[in-house]
Amino acid sequence: MSKILIRGAKVLGGEAQDVLIDGQTIAEVGVGLSDEGAEVVEAAGKVLLPGLVDLHTHLREPGREDSETVLTGTRAAASGGYTAVFAMANTFPVADTAGVVEQVYRLGQEHGYCDVQPIGAVTVGLEGKKLAELGAMHESAAGVTVFSDDGKCVDDAVIMRRALEYVKAFGGVVAQHAQEPRLTEGAQMNEGVVSAELGLGGWPAVAEESIIARDVLLAEHVGSRVHICHLSTAGSVEIVRWAKSRGIDVTAEVTPHHLLLTDELVRSYNPVYKVNPPLRTERDVLALREALADGTIDIVATDHAPHPHEDKDCEWAAAAMGMVGLETALSVVQETMVDTGLINWAGVADRMSVKPAQIGQATGHGRPVSAGEPANLTLVDTEYRGSVDPAGFASRSRNTPYEGRELPGRVTHTWLRGKATLVDGKLT
Amino acid sequence: MQRHLISAADLTRDDAVLILDTAEEMARVADRPIKKLPTLRGRTVVNLFFEDSTRTRISFEAAEKRLSADVINFTAKGSSVSKGESLKDTAQTLEAMGVDAVVIRHGASGAPYRLANSGWIDAAVINAGDGTHQHPTQALLDAFTMRRRLVGRDAGLGQDLAGKRITLVGDVLHSRVARSNVDLLHTLGAEVTLVAPPTLVPVGVERWPCEVSYDLDAVLPKSDAVMMLRVQRERMNAAFFPTEREYSRRYGLDGDRMARMPEHAIVMHPGPMVRGMEITAEVADSDRCTVVEQVANGVSIRMAVLYLLLGGNEPAVTHTRPTGSEEK
Numbered sequence: 001m002s003k004i005l006i007r008g009a010k011v012l013g014g015e016a017q018d019v020l021i022d023g024q025t026i027a028e029v030g031v032g033l034s035d036e037g038a039e040v041v042e043a044a045g046k047v048l049l050p051g052l053v054d055l056h057t058h059l060r061e062p063g064r065e066d067s068e069t070v071l072t073g074t075r076a077a078a079s080g081g082y083t084a085v086f087a088m089a090n091t092f093p094v095a096d097t098a099g100v101v102e103q104v105y106r107l108g109q110e111h112g113y114c115d116v117q118p119i120g121a122v123t124v125g126l127e128g129k130k131l132a133e134l135g136a137m138h139e140s141a142a143g144v145t146v147f148s149d150d151g152k153c154v155d156d157a158v159i160m161r162r163a164l165e166y167v168k169a170f171g172g173v174v175a176q177h178a179q180e181p182r183l184t185e186g187a188q189m190n191e192g193v194v195s196a197e198l199g200l201g202g203w204p205a206v207a208e209e210s211i212i213a214r215d216v217l218l219a220e221h222v223g224s225r226v227h228i229c230h231l232s233t234a235g236s237v238e239i240v241r242w243a244k245s246r247g248i249d250v251t252a253e254v255t256p257h258h259l260l261l262t263d264e265l266v267r268s269y270n271p272v273y274k275v276n277p278p279l280r281t282e283r284d285v286l287a288l289r290e291a292l293a294d295g296t297i298d299i300v301a302t303d304h305a306p307h308p309h310e311d312k313d314c315e316w317a318a319a320a321m322g323m324v325g326l327e328t329a330l331s332v333v334q335e336t337m338v339d340t341g342l343i344n345w346a347g348v349a350d351r352m353s354v355k356p357a358q359i360g361q362a363t364g365h366g367r368p369v370s371a372g373e374p375a376n377l378t379l380v381d382t383e384y385r386g387s388v389d390p391a392g393f394a395s396r397s398r399n400t401p402y403e404g405r406e407l408p409g410r411v412t413h414t415w416l417r418g419k420a421t422l423v424d425g426k427l428t
Numbered sequence: 429m430q431r432h433l434i435s436a437a438d439l440t441r442d443d444a445v446l447i448l449d450t451a452e453e454m455a456r457v458a459d460r461p462i463k464k465l466p467t468l469r470g471r472t473v474v475n476l477f478f479e480d481s482t483r484t485r486i487s488f489e490a491a492e493k494r495l496s497a498d499v500i501n502f503t504a505k506g507s508s509v510s511k512g513e514s515l516k517d518t519a520q521t522l523e524a525m526g527v528d529a530v531v532i533r534h535g536a537s538g539a540p541y542r543l544a545n546s547g548w549i550d551a552a553v554i555n556a557g558d559g560t561h562q563h564p565t566q567a568l569l570d571a572f573t574m575r576r577r578l579v580g581r582d583a584g585l586g587q588d589l590a591g592k593r594i595t596l597v598g599d600v601l602h603s604r605v606a607r608s609n610v611d612l613l614h615t616l617g618a619e620v621t622l623v624a625p626p627t628l629v630p631v632g633v634e635r636w637p638c639e640v641s642y643d644l645d646a647v648l649p650k651s652d653a654v655m656m657l658r659v660q661r662e663r664m665n666a667a668f669f670p671t672e673r674e675y676s677r678r679y680g681l682d683g684d685r686m687a688r689m690p691e692h693a694i695v696m697h698p699g700p701m702v703r704g705m706e707i708t709a710e711v712a713d714s715d716r717c718t719v720v721e722q723v724a725n726g727v728s729i730r731m732a733v734l735y736l737l738l739g740g741n742e743p744a745v746t747h748t749r750p751t752g753s754e755e756k
Contacts, residue, residue: 200538318536
């Protein structure tokens with residue numbers, strides 16, 4: 001394979017350096033490297049990060065190829081600077097057997113835009129009743145290590161306890177979608193001042209917090225680790241902070257949209273803002289940012305949830321929940337976390353690449369930008385500002401809450417093991 | 429006036445008073461031998477009802493016909509909606525037939541707002557009740573009834589409800605009537621108190637422009653009007669209250685409780701009443717109870733709204749005094 005010299009990039013936002021890629025690996029990092037025999041990418045002023053890793057993506061294949069496929073979803077991922085995504089299990093059929101997870105894994109390998117690591121369902125059919133064959137999925141070619149019924153909560157305390165215990169045998173982790181089902185029957189949006197006015201069914205913060213409290217205690221009791229998906233409330237932050245201070249092995253993620261948007265937007269009744277967990281209040285948003293900065297929340301995960309146009313072009317109650325996020329995630333994090341001074345670019349690398357790769361055990365991802373490491377890299381023009389145009393998305397779906405919104409930063413290049421998947425903002 | 433009527437909260441004090449005054453003029457038409465005005469001749473109004481509501485639909489239909497509009501009734505049952513057609517497609521189909529206004533009743537909160545603001549259609553949209561959100565014409569007819577009874581039919585013209593103490597009792601949580609009334613009554617200067625068991629008051633109510641009490645007996649002597657909201661019996665199965673009997677005992681209006689109200693105070697109900705639940709027959713049939721008046725007033729209010737949204741600036745009834753808020 002040919003050599004690529006990335007010249008003058010601010011590695012993790014630091015001093016300008018050259019990075020030489022040779023084949024699939026980083027050959028050298030330094031100042032004034034020779035460009036002999038190398039294709040040169042001028043990167044002066046841009047920030048170079050390890051390829052981003054998303055622990056929470058819905059690729060929709062198999063079953064809902066009208067909204068996304070592994071191909072379109074991984075192209076969207078590459079566009080957004082990702083080199084690995086974890087594909088959620090709520091497909092049709094559900095990814096609760098070795099067969100389905102292997103199919104998704106292989107499709108990712110074939111397309112080559114981004115590594116696809118399938119997540120296995122915790123319970124058969126996401127029904128919360130009976131454990132899926134977690135061991136078989138782990139031993140399959142897909143090598144599943146993360147298990148989640150995302151979209152549904154593993155609400156039965158015994159099933160959750162067993163799952164937490166069972167995956168210890170092979171070092172797996174259960175990622176919980178924390179939503180007490182009875183407290184959220186008919187829930188349409190965050191329960192509070194806005195829902196009271198709009199007459200939409202409330203999704204109370206306590207429905208999330210009570211499950212997180214239970215699960216960190218269960219994890220402590222059985223000595224397992226647990227991962228909390230898309231944490232959305234200030235109260236959840238306090239519980240996770242308490243659990244970590246107690247030494248409980250818990251990790252947590254926050255989505256870009258929960259770092260930026262609030263339930264005030266629901267006043268438009270525009271279902272593009274309908275998402276689960278729902279958009280919360282300004283106070284929650286600020287608590288989530290602070291928690292991501294101080295490490296209480298470990299990572300940013302997109303919860304990229306594509307839906308076809310007709311599922312959003314309707315009345316609120318009839319609309320599907322979810323937003324696409326892969327192609328805007330880094331910009332939203334820059335806006336909410338970097339440009340606000342809460343974290344620097346090294347912090348972004350930590351929360352969007354290093355830590356998610358660790359939690360999901362994505363080998364070869366989230367590594368330091370140094371010689372000998374796999375060349376999974378993302379180059380970001382952090383000075384760019386532009387408004388979001390969904391028409392330009394690589395994703396098959398357009399359900400973004402940021403249409404027309406000005407956001408900073410743009411991924412210009414992505415390399416997956418030395419192979420460019422995105423060059424000058426264009427997919428290869 | 430705006431182009432649509434989606435929420436009582438969208439009305440200014442002057443808008444609301446204009447509607448009430450116009451409704452007074454419309455009410456005079458009902459006293460004529462021929463109860464018809466030519467105002468909306470040649471205009472087409474569709475009553476798009478996705479929820480059963482015979483009384484609201486008939487009230488709108490009577491109002492539309494008295495204004496000489498062409499009326500199309502569309503109910504969801506047996507229609508393309510039951511075959512999976514979307515709200516958008518249904519609305520666009522109707523508009524393609526040349527509809528000037530859509531009166532919509534829908535089970536989903538916000539459906540009328542979406543219809544008016546998504547660029548799907550150009551017609552004026554009137555909300556005839558959406559989910560647990562709003563029912564603005566109900567609030568207007570309630571305010572109209574209060575103004576007539578508490579201020580006076582002629583004395584009330586141009587007036588609002590400043591200083592009137594209005595109590596709403598019952599299932600506030602699931603009530604679009606309560607939301608609309610709180611908004612409109614506040615705009616009109618009334619002091620509103622909600623009375624309900626805490627389970628039937630929404631989280632977030634603290635930001636509403638009203639008081640909340642759990643004690644009906646304490647509030648009754650300080651009320652100029654008491655509006656009883658319908659309480660569905662099924663609510664007790666979801667643990668909102670223990671039994672029907674306990675609910676009636678604590679929050680129902682019976683003869684003894686009515687006697688604690690000031691002599692001039694009225695009892696209101698948006699209907700349909702659940703006799704024996706939130707209201708006893710004795711109260712419902714008493715002459716302090718305005719339920720039947722509210723129904724009659726509903727037609728006048730809906731005529732006024734249709735006229736103001738569709739009829740332009742011509743006076744609705746030429747021989748009466750001009751409309752508008754002429755005081756203050």
